[in-house]
Amino acid sequence: MEKLKxxxxxxxxxxEAKEKLELRVKGDNPEGxxxxxxxxATCGIASGAKPIMDFFVEELDKRGIGAVVTQxxxxxxxxxxxxxxxxxxxxxxxxxxxxxxxxADEIIEKYIKNGELVDGIIPVNYEKID
Amino acid sequence: xxxxxxxxTGCRASESSLIGESLKRELEEKGLGNEVQVIMTGCFGFCxxxxxxxxxxxxxxxxxxxxxxxxxxxxxxxxxxxPVQRLLYVDPKTKEHxxxxxxxxxxxxxxxIALRNCGFINPENIDEYIARDGYAALGKCISELTSADxxxxxxxxxxxxxxxxxxxxxxxxxxxxxNKADQKYVVCNADEGDPGAFxxxxxxxxxxxxxxxxxxxxxxxxxxxxxxIYIRAEYPLAIQRLKIAIGQxxxxxxxxxxxxxxxxxxxxxxxxxxxxxxCGEETALIHSMEGMRxxxxxxxxxxxxSGFLGKPTNVxxxxxxASVPVIITKGWEWFSSIGTEKSKGTKVFAxxxxxxxxxxxxxxxxxxxxxxxxxxxGGIKNGKKFKAVQTGGPSGGCLTEEHLDTPxxxxxxxxxxxxxxxxxxxxxxxxxxMVSIAKFFLEFTVEESCGKCAPCRIGNKRLHELLTHIxxxxxxxxxxxxxxxxxxxxxxTSLCGLGQTSPNPVLSTMNNFWDEYVSHVTDKRCPAGxxxxxxxxxxxxxxCVGCTACARGCPVNAITGERKGPHFIDQEKCIKCxxxxxxxxxGAVLIN
Numbered sequence: 001m002e003k004l005k006x007x008x009x010x011x012x013x014x015x016e017a018k019e020k021l022e023l024r025v026k027g028d029n030p031e032g033x034x035x036x037x038x039x040x041a042t043c044g045i046a047s048g049a050k051p052i053m054d055f056f057v058e059e060l061d062k063r064g065i066g067a068v069v070t071q072x073x074x075x076x077x078x079x080x081x082x083x084x085x086x087x088x089x090x091x092x093x094x095x096x097x098x099x100x101x102x103x104a105d106e107i108i109e110k111y112i113k114n115g116e117l118v119d120g121i122i123p124v125n126y127e128k129i130d
Numbered sequence: 131x132x133x134x135x136x137x138x139t140g141c142r143a144s145e146s147s148l149i150g151e152s153l154k155r156e157l158e159e160k161g162l163g164n165e166v167q168v169i170m171t172g173c174f175g176f177c178x179x180x181x182x183x184x185x186x187x188x189x190x191x192x193x194x195x196x197x198x199x200x201x202x203x204x205x206x207x208x209x210x211x212x213p214v215q216r217l218l219y220v221d222p223k224t225k226e227h228x229x230x231x232x233x234x235x236x237x238x239x240x241x242x243i244a245l246r247n248c249g250f251i252n253p254e255n256i257d258e259y260i261a262r263d264g265y266a267a268l269g270k271c272i273s274e275l276t277s278a279d280x281x282x283x284x285x286x287x288x289x290x291x292x293x294x295x296x297x298x299x300x301x302x303x304x305x306x307x308x309n310k311a312d313q314k315y316v317v318c319n320a321d322e323g324d325p326g327a328f329x330x331x332x333x334x335x336x337x338x339x340x341x342x343x344x345x346x347x348x349x350x351x352x353x354x355x356x357x358x359i360y361i362r363a364e365y366p367l368a369i370q371r372l373k374i375a376i377g378q379x380x381x382x383x384x385x386x387x388x389x390x391x392x393x394x395x396x397x398x399x400x401x402x403x404x405x406x407x408x409c410g411e412e413t414a415l416i417h418s419m420e421g422m423r424x425x426x427x428x429x430x431x432x433x434x435x436s437g438f439l440g441k442p443t444n445v446x447x448x449x450x451x452a453s454v455p456v457i458i459t460k461g462w463e464w465f466s467s468i469g470t471e472k473s474k475g476t477k478v479f480a481x482x483x484x485x486x487x488x489x490x491x492x493x494x495x496x497x498x499x500x501x502x503x504x505x506x507x508g509g510i511k512n513g514k515k516f517k518a519v520q521t522g523g524p525s526g527g528c529l530t531e532e533h534l535d536t537p538x539x540x541x542x543x544x545x546x547x548x549x550x551x552x553x554x555x556x557x558x559x560x561x562x563x564m565v566s567i568a569k570f571f572l573e574f575t576v577e578e579s580c581g582k583c584a585p586c587r588i589g590n591k592r593l594h595e596l597l598t599h600i601x602x603x604x605x606x607x608x609x610x611x612x613x614x615x616x617x618x619x620x621x622x623t624s625l626c627g628l629g630q631t632s633p634n635p636v637l638s639t640m641n642n643f644w645d646e647y648v649s650h651v652t653d654k655r656c657p658a659g660x661x662x663x664x665x666x667x668x669x670x671x672x673x674c675v676g677c678t679a680c681a682r683g684c685p686v687n688a689i690t691g692e693r694k695g696p697h698f699i700d701q702e703k704c705i706k707c708x709x710x711x712x713x714x715x716x717g718a719v720l721i722n
Contacts, residue, residue: 003383005391007269010260013382017261039249041335042367043328073336075249078489080172085249097172117132117169123184125175125506126240126492129456130262 032089034067034112036060039083041074047081048100055104056084065112077122086111095122131166131208132186138173139486140509145197146170146181152200153183157208166208173487173508175239179219189230192217239506241468242492243476244292244329244452248336253371256378259339265384267458268343271350272392280351280458281307287462288474289454293319293410293447294522294551295627296473296540299454302444305434307352309442314354316345317438317445319415320361320368323407324523325574327554329478330448332490334361334368337452338375342398344454346385349396352444357398360415362405372400407524407578408628412437412445414580425582426626447552449478469495473539477550483519483557484511493538500534503557514559517658518642522551524571524578525631527638528564547638549631563660564643565650569597571635579628586629589620593636602663605651614640659721662706666722669710671696673718680710680719 004010038044038053053069060067077083080097086107087093096107097120110116135141135150153168174182179193183203190213192203199217206212218227242248251258259265271280285300306314318341322330334341345357361369376398379385387395401419408414409424416438418424437443453475457465466474473495479502481488486508493502499519503509510516518528527548529536536542540550558567572594581587596613599605617633624630640647649655656664669680669689676694681687688704691697699710711719 001378001381003381005383007273007390010265010269010390013257014260014263014266017257020257021261037249037252041248041332042365043332045367070252071254072251073248073253074332074490076245076332076490076492077172077487079487080489116167117134117186119137119170120172121134121169122172123134123136123174125173126242129241129243129246129460 032066034060034065034089035085035087035093036067036069037072037085037087037093038069039073039075039077039081039085040071043074043078044081044083049082052082052084052099052101052104055101056108059105059108060112063108063113065108067112075122080122083122088112088115091115095124096120097122133166133168133203133208134171134184134186135168136172136174136176136180136182136184137170138177138180138508139511140173140177141180141182143513144181146195148197149181149183149195149200152197153204156200156204160204160209162204162208175487175506175508177509178505183217191219191229193219239497239501240491240493241476243456243465243468244333244340244449244478245490245492246337246456247340248332248490251337253336253338254374256339256375256382256384259337263459264339264455265343267455268346268350268384269390270458271347272390272394277307277351277353280347283458283462284351284454287457287465288469288472289450289457289465290473290540291447292449292453292477292552294525294549296550299446299450302434302446303348303351305432306354306442306444309435311442313356313439313441314349314352315438315441315443316348316352316354316357317412317415317419317433317443318345318357318359318451319410319412319445319447320359320365321403321410321415322362322365322448322552323405323410323578324552324554325571326482326556327480327523327552329480329490329553331365331368333448333452333478334365335371338368338372339379340452340455341448342372342375342379342385344451345398346389346396347454347458348444348446348451350394352442354442354444355395355397357396358401358419358438359398360401360403360409360419363402364405369400369402376400406580407574408580408626411626411628414626415445416443423580425580426628428625449553470537470539470542472541477538477553479553479555481507481555481557483555484514484559484562485509485557486511495539496537498535498537499529502538502555503534507557510557510559514561516557517560517562518558518564518567518639520548520556520558520567520571520635521554522549522631522634523554524574525549525627525634526551527634528558528567528642529638530642547641548634561658561660563601563656563658564639564646565597565601565656566660568636568639569594569601572597572632575628575632579632583623583625583629585620585623586625586632589616589624590629590632592616593620593633597636600647600650601656601661603650603654603661607648607651610640610647610651655722665706666701667699667704667706667708667710668720668722669697669699670718670720673716675716675718677715679713679715683709683713685709 183192290296414426433443674696681689
């Protein structure tokens with residue numbers, strides 16, 4: 001990694017990083033990539049988030065779906081771990097709670113493939129600051 | 131189109147699953163089963179007005195829906211596209227019907243400032259933090275602001291220490307900046323120890339860079355070039371993510387020498403704690419970092435004068451630091467516009483205990499306990515009755531029904547006999563015995579007392595013995611007086627915050643639940659039915675049909691009786707496990 005020597009360097013990195021994230025959502029092709037974020041803080045991992053993340057990585061690949069699976073921190077819904085956020089290209093992200101293998105399979109087959117919501121959504125109930 | 135039906139515990143208790151079924155049935159009948167889907171969701175955090183149904187994509191929000199309303203929702207909204215007015219939420223102030231949920235106040239109940247990146251970014255990728263304006267605050271400080279400007283912003287923001295005591299952070303920075311020395315230190319207190327509190331761990335695991343950036347800002351403000359994070363070794367994942375974050379920040383030159391080409395240099399190292407509660411106290415923490423016993427010393431001198439290795443040291447908690455970068459980028463005016471007069475901004479709470487939505491929440495200061503517990507928290511588990519909420523951990527107190535509408539901030543909580551602490555909130559229901567709760571917290575402080583001063587070391591032990599005595603049914607009214615006296619002596623004479631606050635759970639439960647203490651000593655009865663030694667299981671002869679289920683379920687063969695005849699429990703043998711009570715289908719087993 002290069003050293004950031006000035007504020008201008010930071011701004012450039014920020015723009016590049018933002019673009020990369022945007023690309024992730026939009027992608028080069030018109031359909032774009034599906035973004036899957038698995039909450040992997042201690043609470044999530046303790047409730048089995050790791051195998052769920054592996055499941056998404058492996059199954060999305062097997063089923064030929066272009067997706068980026070990443071880990072993130074605690075979303076705050078510790079009662080409903082493991083929690084997973086799915087963002088379909090061009091859409092608002094949706095959070096699912098209590099995701100086990102069966103639910104993950106349903107999410108891939110119904111929501112990711114066809115855009116049909118499935119049971120278990122955790123509604124957003126807070127305000128963002130940006 | 132999607133119809134989202136709240137399947138949170140609160141709404142499900144008021145028949146929301148029936149609503150889902152009737153909606154599906156109505157849609158099928160109208161031939162819309164394939165076009166419109168009914169989805170059960172988690173809690174919307176609006177349980178007070180539940181059951182809740184939300185129509186997507188137009189965001190219409192229906193409240194207090196009944197199963198029989200399904201027909202009108204489908205006929206009017208789904209088919210004709212007209213919202214059903216009578217089911218809309220009515221704004222209590224303007225009396226207007228609000229259809230778009232984006233305009234409803236409850237979305238504003240939570241504002242995420244310290245948790246702004248938790249659950250959004252990959253904590254192991256610095257670019258994602260930078261993409262969300264990360265390190266812009268540090269850049270702004272170094273290139274545009276003097277250290278005095280930064281301190282001024284912090285003071286005006288009104289940010290108070292989130293570790294518990296609520297000391298103004300800006301003032302703390304100012305004192306440290308004024309003390310001249312060849313070397314100063316910035317310390318992050320990540321020794322989170324209150325039972326039930328886990329917000330610091332979550333911030334470090336979900337957004338470690340926000341803490342690193344804030345520490346560098348603090349270093350710039352007070353003139354320190356070295357930062358230390360004191361973190362308990364029990365948080366391996368947080369440590370791992372911090373190490374990755376520090377490594378990435380160093381590679382970018384955001385930590386190290388001449389940050390952003392300026393002459394400001396700052397670097398951060400980790401120091402591990404062994405998990406002693408008292409090391410959350412800043413002087414004990416510093417001694418532990420120096421390799422000495424984790425024991426507190428009298429203040430003054432404050433760490434700002436003589437801290438780590440005798441140098442001026444500024445200690446702040448994780449959540450305090452996590453709030454700093456946004457205050458710099460968005461301005462103190464923005465931050466101080468949130469919260470109450472004397473407590474600005476938001477506070478993260480860890481909800482635990484008998485509450486449906488266990489988890490992390492962040493609310494503006496001034497939010498009431500009722501909003502937190504019954505709306506955001508989804509209410510009490512299994513529809514039981516709310517009894518008390520413990521805030522402030524083992525140093526705090528229990529608050530009751532009458533405090534539910536108190537707006538929470540640092541001063542109000544102290545005024546009603548508890549404290550903010552680090553933000554653990556343990557909710558108790560009718561089955562919790564308050565004497566046992568007090569005993570539980572004392573057990574913790576007895577274990578965690580460092581042993582340096584006698585009132586804390588010996589006094590708390592004696593308190594714990596007395597409470598055990600009472601829960602076993604051997605207490606007297608005189609014991610209650612002794613208990614109270616001892617609490618006051620320990621409070622007045624202990625050396626540090628741990629001892630000075632350790633009797634709080636006893637005092638606050640005695641104040642709020644005096645009757646419960648009296649029942650334990652005079653009637654030898656535990657009203658909540660939780661103290662085993664005071665319980666007696668008996669079988670009501672008239673109701674017993676002699677099915678023998680209880681006798682077969684008893685692990686110690688304490689129940690005798692003929693088949694089809696009444697059964698009896700031998701009190702000498704009974705271990706009060708409650709198996710007979712659960713087995714009996716006729717309600718013949720009684721608990722006294």
